[in-house]
Amino acid sequence: MISERAVIHPNVRLGKNCFIEDFAIIGAPPKGHSVGELETVIGDNAIIRSHTVIYAGNKIGNNFQTGNKANIREMNEIGDDVSIGTLSVVEHHIKIGNGVRVHTQVFIPEFTILEDECWIGPNVVITNAKYPKSPATKQELRGAYIKRFAIIGANSTLLPGVIIGEHAIVGAGSVVTKDVQPNVVVAGNPANIIKQIDI
Numbered sequence: 001m002i003s004e005r006a007v008i009h010p011n012v013r014l015g016k017n018c019f020i021e022d023f024a025i026i027g028a029p030p031k032g033h034s035v036g037e038l039e040t041v042i043g044d045n046a047i048i049r050s051h052t053v054i055y056a057g058n059k060i061g062n063n064f065q066t067g068n069k070a071n072i073r074e075m076n077e078i079g080d081d082v083s084i085g086t087l088s089v090v091e092h093h094i095k096i097g098n099g100v101r102v103h104t105q106v107f108i109p110e111f112t113i114l115e116d117e118c119w120i121g122p123n124v125v126i127t128n129a130k131y132p133k134s135p136a137t138k139q140e141l142r143g144a145y146i147k148r149f150a151i152i153g154a155n156s157t158l159l160p161g162v163i164i165g166e167h168a169i170v171g172a173g174s175v176v177t178k179d180v181q182p183n184v185v186v187a188g189n190p191a192n193i194i195k196q197i198d199i
Contacts, residue, residue, distance in 0.1 A: 006048075010036030015044035015062065025053045030074040030092070033057075038074065055092075067104060079116070094143070103154075112143030118164075120146075121154035121172065130160045147182070156191075167199055 009027030027040040043062035055074040067086030079098035088106040097116035109128040142161035153172035171187030185195040
């Protein structure tokens with residue numbers, strides 16, 4: 001079901017059994033592009049909740065769902081069974097694998113990679129600009145690389161370019177300033193290893 005109060009721009013391809021609530025906007029043209037210029041693809045069984053905005057140029061798999069007022073910028077690759085929570089912001093040129101869960105009020109900046117089955121807790125902030133006021137900032141942006149099955153606890157902050165290893169857990173409220181090995185728990189500010197995980 002697609003609400004009569006949703007806005008679906010031209011060149012949007014929706015799969016079967018999609019449910020789009022009131023005031024959602026899908027296929028909004030990003031800066032520098034005209035309406036309908038970029039194709040937007042969303043797979044089967046999507047649930048797009050009210051006031052979500054999905055910009056044009058996204059390729060999104062099956063069983064996608066958003067909370068209310070999620071904002072998803074252009075040119076992202078998003079796999080199957082992905083959930084983006086209420087008020088979360090996903091910037092452009094991001095890769096999200098299958099089975100990823102992004103909770104409420106998460107910020108994911110450009111050039112971040114989230115591999116399959118990783119879990120991002122509420123209010124997590126990922127950063128990508130090491131020197132925000134530098135003249136070369138735009139050329140040096142580096143998002144985090146979060147590997148398969150990693151868990152990022154609520155209210156954590158990840159600094160630009162950090163790699164979170166497979167099955168690693170970042171404790172709630174941590175500030176991650178350097179790469180995290182696979183199969184460990186880290187916590188604190190700055191985050192340090194507090195435990196190994198047996199897989």
